[in-house]
Amino acid sequence: MIPYATIEEASLALGRNLTTLETLWFDYSATKSDYYLYCHNILFLFLIFSLVPLPLVFVELARSASGWFDRYKIQPKGKNSFSDMFRCYRDVMKMFILVVGPLQLVSYPSIQMIEIRSGLPLPSFGEIAAQLVVYFLVEDYTNYWVHRFFHSKWGYEKIHHIHHEYTAPIGYAAPYAHWAEVLLLGVPTFLGPAIAPGHMITFWLWIALRQIEAIETHSGYDFPWTLTKFIPFYGGAEYHDYHHYVGGQSQSNFASVFTYCDYIYGTDKGYRFQKKLLQQMTGIRSGLPLPSLMEIVAQLVVYFLIEDYTNYWIHRWLHCKWGYEKIHRVHHEYTSPIGYASPYAHWAEVLLLGIPTFLGPAIAPGHIMTFWLWISLRQMEAIETHSGYDLPWTLTKLVPFYGGAEYHDYHHYVGGKSQSNFASVFTYCDYIYGTDKFIRTINL
Template identity: 90%
Template sequence: LSLSLSLSLRIRAQISRQRSSPEGRESFCHPTMIPYATVEEASTALGRNLTRLETVWFDYSAEKSDYYLYCHNILFLFLIFSFVPLPLVIVESARSASGWFDRYKIQPKVSYSLSDMFRCYRDVMKMFILVVGPLQLVSYPSIQMIGIRCGLPLPSLTEIVAQLLVYFLVEDYTNYWVHRLFHCKWGYEKIHHIHHEYTAPIGYAAPYAHWAEVLALGFPSLIGPAIAPGHMVTFWLWIALRQIEAIETHSGYDFPWSLTKYIPFYGGAEYHDYHHYVGGQSQSNFASVFTYCDYIYGTDKGYRFQKKLLQQIKEESKKCKKQVGGEKFD
């Protein structure tokens, strides 16, 4: 967090110096995002040659407004909502038809047809067109206010990783409490029950929710960038990764090869699936990404008890099979 804040302060200081100069005041009033006419001017201002990525960024964005670049999120979200869950659709269809992937299905008794999954996607797209897209179009002032920058230099990999870590941790903590609030009687009955219509979640159901919930959960996503403002590229990555993570945790499958299993304190599909399985009565597993909040505040006890119980049943079943096998051998 301190590293990310330090980098952000340095960048803000540089922007402030640019704005205080006559050239800077003129360039920052210009509708384009980069106050340099050529790559050479940008290199002179930075005191070094642009990297290859910075040159690509300059060529792409020099004549585009910051608002236009921010609105790229609409396209990114559409692509993520539409195509990232597609492999899960194939897996679910193959499992329903032939029993493949049964061993990885968290709730194997529940199957979804193509029409079921398409219906979910259709409803998500309605929400996207009516709420998510318009929200992106009108929320740019908040991005300006918190200090997301679009110019040069591009952030280093260290800065991107540090800020993304801050964003995930902050969003996870604030989302935990918003989610718990939605599980109070009024919040669940009026708003959150829509998301829980899928007691066995599927990838397309990750953004499936009441419009008020979509709006409410947008605020935790902005708190991290407000604490540690970064570049628009980092913001794009943050929004994309958060949605991809949500689709993964709503996949309904626990794949042993998932790379997220190597992330410390990561919840994952099995963890969140329990929350949907219990449904409206659930007072467990509220966290969106990590498990530390549920552990600290004691809201994972039901999940841990069930997991322990299932493990005991599995071990007893193995013992019984061994005993039966031994008797047959005798």
């Protein structure tokens, strides 16, 4: 509960006026206990479990009627009737009433213990985003090992087999599980906030986003706008669908959100073999039908993100002593770059930086037209980045985290000793790994 009687008292304690959001939060929460605020999660979970999968029900029914959505259905032979989906929802609500709801009601002391706060000031958007990233990573890693336990002989036969009744999952199947599984998987969900406790609003948002992500992962559809197309190492519906398709004997694709644990511990080999086989059968194609505009855009986003991340690390290596003296110094002959300096480099650098460019199409092959467009856009972006001009219409003004000419120009200006601004396209790697500290200090 907020320890201030009035907004004026809160402003005096903070030494500043409340923001609009803080004023709204004060008006809503000032007279409510922390326990009451915590119990909002019961309402949020009920609404998420009930409403978020609902569009997928209409998609499934429309697919049965017209077949139009078959192109996005991961297991097109699997069909779910309205009665099947309603039965799943009914069983989920039983679990919600008997387990999830009561658990929320009695678990408040744990929230007090880890000191989730509900007062002022509200967390900044940056703080919320950082904590959510931590929560997702902690949950993902611990969930992976709990999930692997569920696929032991005892764990599967006694607990996890219920969740696997749906070999072609639907959205409502995300929370469909044995009561013991619901309790055990609550531990990874709670562990992040326990390690890095934040504000009650962040906690609400975390619980909501985690459940929405689980529903999307169990949707059974791989739409062009799914997060798999935009976030590296995100599993998504197609990845998790393989786990359900294989069933109880599955020792693959245990990932909760991201796929890195499966990759590190070798539990995605079956899935990768299947993907490799399909890629060999398909590959980059040149025939009909042509890709849709949405498919082209989604693949280009994937290509840019993959290229950007791998290019970052190669670029950092090129700035080690040996890499710079033997290879990269040629490119840095231009301390004040011009457009033509973009491809000006040692032959070994041209070959090395070709790997990130080709990696995206290798991972997510598309049509030859998409490949042409990708190569063209990547080179035009590189030329713009080396233009030496920060014009009013540059993409820096329109695209978040886009580096652009001004950002990369600093890298050339500092020269060979530069350990800053390695970004190829976007700046998030520099921000995450702390290699933009110098330019951020200058901007401050």
